[in-house]
Amino acid sequence: MIIKKFQGATEMDAVLQAKEELGKDAVVLNVKKIKQRGIFKFLKSTIVEVTVALEEGKIEKDKTETDTVKANDSKSSFDSVADEKIVLKPQSKIIEKKALDLGKDETVELEKKLANLQSLLEKQIETKPAESLTTEQETQKSETAVFAQLIYNTLLDMEVDEKYINQFIGEIELTKNKDLTIDHVLSNIYQRMILKLGEANLIKEAKKKPKVVYFIGPTGVGKTTTLAKIASKFHVEGNKKIVMLTADTYRIAATEQLRTYANILGVPFNVVYSAEDLKNYVTQFKEYDFILVDTAGHSHKNKEQTGDILKLLNCLGDSVEKEIYLVISAATKYRDLIKIVDTYNNMIDYNIIFTKLDETTSLGNILNIKMYSGKELAYVTLGQNVPDDIEIFDAQSLVKQLLGGQ
Incomplete structure (x- = not known):
């Protein structure tokens, strides 16, 4: 690294x-x-x-x-320290920990968010028999092992897949420094998880207008509301010319909901009944910045509906720039999420938007699906309010929560 x-x-x-x-x-x-x-x-x-x-x-x-500066070098950021010190007192022995080189403000914030994990560490170390801590070296190894186990349990409680937890913890053992302190265990896992999650891949303007953006996914995950939030951000805050289309002809309520949002924003709205309709609208609104297309929600088990969606996604060919965003709920079972992404993984290229983060306390599925699918994360939503309850995906914020932060 x-x-x-x-x-x-x-x-x-x-x-x-x-x-x-x-x-x-x-x-x-x-x-x-x-x-x-x-x-x-x-x-x-x-x-x-x-x-x-x-x-x-x-x-x-x-x-x-x-x-370059390698992370496992003795002069790397992993081994750099700030002046601030944190003191733990397990079984009357004082272990001085120097803060991670993440910047003073970031270090303080990280320490606050991981306070409950530190408390668990102290309790577990204090309950170990005195004879198991006969030397300073044995004490250090014991504390590091206990801390690694606590991180393992914390991630497991957040429903991170066990194989990915083992991967992160196993990678630490491959580093040159075998006798890692508690600081470095936490620093390694924290930064490796951030690297795996990557940066948000956001909707970008096309070099040649318009950019066509599709929103696909199961029924009830919030595709229509998510589209409206993004449309509002682009039109009101970004002053972009947008068009809102819906190909969801199965649910009248979804069509009327999007029509209402379009009327509030004062932007064009149309219903797409066929691939030919979509081509015509792209031609009609060729001077606009974004054409946002809502699609019908469907079960990943319904091959006929999946085929209809794929026809709509591919009908424009290379005539315009397009992006596809798979919208899925963070509250959905991991096993079902795997089946959903498997439906599209070998057919189209897409990015991911996670919704309903406010409806679950176990955010491990976000990391799981990123690791499983290899697709880029873009936005997350945290409620029904338009346009406020949407944020750009933040890897640092997610990792802090997965490691025990609030």
């Missing part, structure tokens, strides 16, 4: 530097503002520093090793 920091006048400047050097697969781990030093520092503007990471093997071949 490669960890590196970049500085710029704005966050965007720093991120662009990172992407230029490390490539598009680089993932932002942390962002912080830095006040410049010197006698005239009050005249100098604040700069932004971003910490990015990249899995080894993904960096372009023509980049030299002198431009």
Whole structure:
């Protein structure tokens, strides 16, 4: 794993530097503002520093090793420490932990969110018999093992698939430093999970208008409401010209719901009855920025309906740019989610939007489906309010919650 920091006048400047050097697969781990030093520092503007990471093997071949900092090197960010110290007192022995090099604000926030996990660690260590902690080395190994087990149990409680938990914990054992401290166990797992989840892949404008965006998925997951939220963000906040279409001719209520949203926003709305209809609307609204298409919800077991959806998705060919977003509920059983993504995995390319995060306390399915499908995550929704209850997917926020944060 490669960890590196970049500085710029704005966050965007720093991120662009990172992407230029490390490539598009680089993932932002942390962002912080830095006040410049010197006698005239009050005249100098604040700069932004971003910490990015990249899995080894993904960096372009023509980049030299002198431009990278490896995560398992003794000088890497994993082994870097800040000045702040945290003190645990298991069985009257004081173990000093230095905070992770994630930036002071980020470190404090991470420590707060993992406080309950730390408390569990203390209790378990204190209940171990004194004779099992005869030397400092044995104590360290015992605490690390207990902490790794607690992380395992915490992720399992969040319904993360056991094979993925074992993968994250197993990767730690492959690092050069065999005697990892509790800090480094947590840091390794935290950053590896963020890298696997990646950055949000959002809806982008086409180079040549319009961009056609399809929303597909099972019945009742919130496709229509999600489309309305995104349409509102684009039209009201982004001042984009949009068209709202629905191909869901099975549910009259869904059609009327989308028509109502379109009327509120003051944007065109039409019903698509066939692939030919869609082609005509694309021609009619060729000067618009986005054409958002709602599709009929259907069971992944219904092959006929799945075939109809695929015809609609493929009818435009390469005449326009298009993106497909599979909308699924975070509250759906993992086994059913696998069957849903399997329906499309070998047929089309798509990104994922997770809905109904407010209806479940077990968010492990988001990580599970990302790992299983290999598809990019885009947005998450947390309620029915339009347009407020939608957010860009945030890997750091999810990982903190999976590791015991609130």
